[in-house]
Amino acid sequence: MRAIRWIKPLWRTxxxxxxxxxxGFLVMGGFIGGIxxxxxxxxxxxxxxxxxxxxxxxxxxxxxxxxxxDTIHWANRSGVxxxxxxxxxxxxxxxxxxxxxxxxxxxxxxLFGTINTKEKFEANRRELAEHEWARFKANNSxxxxxxxSVESMDFTRQSKRARDAHAGFLVTGEKTCIDCHKGIxxxxxxxxxxxxx
Amino acid sequence: MKKWLIxxxxxxxxxxxxxxxxxxxxxxxxxENPEPPYIPQVLNEDIKxxxxxxxxxxxxxxxxxxxxxxxxxxxxxxxxxRHRTEISQAPMVSVxxxxxxEGNFLAEVSPRRYFCNQCHxxxxxxxxxxxxxxxxxxxxxxxxxxxx
Numbered sequence: 147m148r149a150i151r152w153i154k155p156l157w158r159t160x161x162x163x164x165x166x167x168x169x170g171f172l173v174m175g176g177f178i179g180g181i182x183x184x185x186x187x188x189x190x191x192x193x194x195x196x197x198x199x200x201x202x203x204x205x206x207x208x209x210x211x212x213x214x215x216d217t218i219h220w221a222n223r224s225g226v227x228x229x230x231x232x233x234x235x236x237x238x239x240x241x242x243x244x245x246x247x248x249x250x251x252x253x254x255x256x257l258f259g260t261i262n263t264k265e266k267f268e269a270n271r272r273e274l275a276e277h278e279w280a281r282f283k284a285n286n287s288x289x290x291x292x293x294x295s296v297e298s299m300d301f302t303r304q305s306k307r308a309r310d311a312h313a314g315f316l317v318t319g320e321k322t323c324i325d326c327h328k329g330i331x332x333x334x335x336x337x338x339x340x341x342x343x
Numbered sequence: 344m345k346k347w348l349i350x351x352x353x354x355x356x357x358x359x360x361x362x363x364x365x366x367x368x369x370x371x372x373x374x375e376n377p378e379p380p381y382i383p384q385v386l387n388e389d390i391k392x393x394x395x396x397x398x399x400x401x402x403x404x405x406x407x408x409x410x411x412x413x414x415x416x417x418x419x420x421x422x423x424x425r426h427r428t429e430i431s432q433a434p435m436v437s438v439x440x441x442x443x444x445e446g447n448f449l450a451e452v453s454p455r456r457y458f459c460n461q462c463h464x465x466x467x468x469x470x471x472x473x474x475x476x477x478x479x480x481x482x483x484x485x486x487x488x489x490x491x
Contacts, residue, residue: 216409217409218408218409305387305388305405305406306388306389307389307405310432311431315430329411329416329418333413333415334411334415334416335415336414336415336416337415337416343421
């Protein structure tokens with residue numbers, strides 16, 4: 147009841163044309179308010195981007211995170227460490243929001259325990275991996291290229307196997323990183339009948 | 344009494360002499376912790392090596408770090424299986440790898456050849472600890488011919 151008593155006059159005020167503030171002020175105010183809101187939204191996005199957030203779910207922590215620790219993206223001679231969001235959330239803003247919407251499904255899966263044991267995780271792994279492969283394929287391995295660029299690769303310093311593959315299929319655009327480098331960060335699921343494997 | 348002492352000392356002396364030998368592998372007296380040796384690097388030069396005899400599993404001329412070989416995936420076969428060699432330009436595993444022990448040819452790599460690293464290993468640039476005096480069969484035959 148009290149709320150209604152409070153809202154009614156407020157609504158009347160909002161509904162009436164402004165007498166105290168100029169239109170210019172209101173437009174500016176709306177603009178600044180929008181910036182503040184957008185900034186806050188981005189900061190929230192930034193916060194959920196941190197690896198700590200990802201591994202707060204044991205589904206992520208006890209499987210993929212542990213496995214990452216055996217790979218070159220965890221420890222290498224260059225001392226650069228790739229974190230989950232480096233490979234899994236596009237840095238581009240619009241893509242990023244699209245990806246976050248998909249992430250709501252993960253919260254759903256978490257609530258209902260779709261992969262909350264090792265066995266369930268392994269049983270679903272092929273499907274989850276396929277989602278990721280499809281995403282990398284569609285964006286031409288964008289996340290890999292955020293760190294590795296073909297232009298900066300010195301083929302003369304690569305091994306022969308790497309050089310032949312990169313010169314023969316990568317620079318020609320015939321294949322993208324994920325076509326050849328599946329399982330670079332985690333253990334692979336059952337690979338039977340995966341295309342091109 | 345003196346003789347007894349000498350007899351008692353004998354095993355100690357032999358042990359010391361032995362310790363000296365061990366120290367040549369260890370590079371430090373037994374009661375000291377030596378500087379840890381530098382960790383050898385895996386050779387990744389992509390140059391096939393000579394085989395010491397025809398039945399020898401060839402050593403691997405490239406690195407195999409983190410290549411997953413388990414129930415889910417055989418990373419080696421990603422390049423070395425029959426249907427991948429055109430793309431990878433790797434040598435196909437030889438036909439023996441497709442045979443079961445009765446000598447029948449299978450469509451897939453034989454289960455007894457599935458775990459490649461049982462037989463094939465990469466090499467490192469470590470210095471050999473002992474000299475290798477293996478003699479190639481060709482060398483032996485040549486030596487014999489010269490003798491005659």
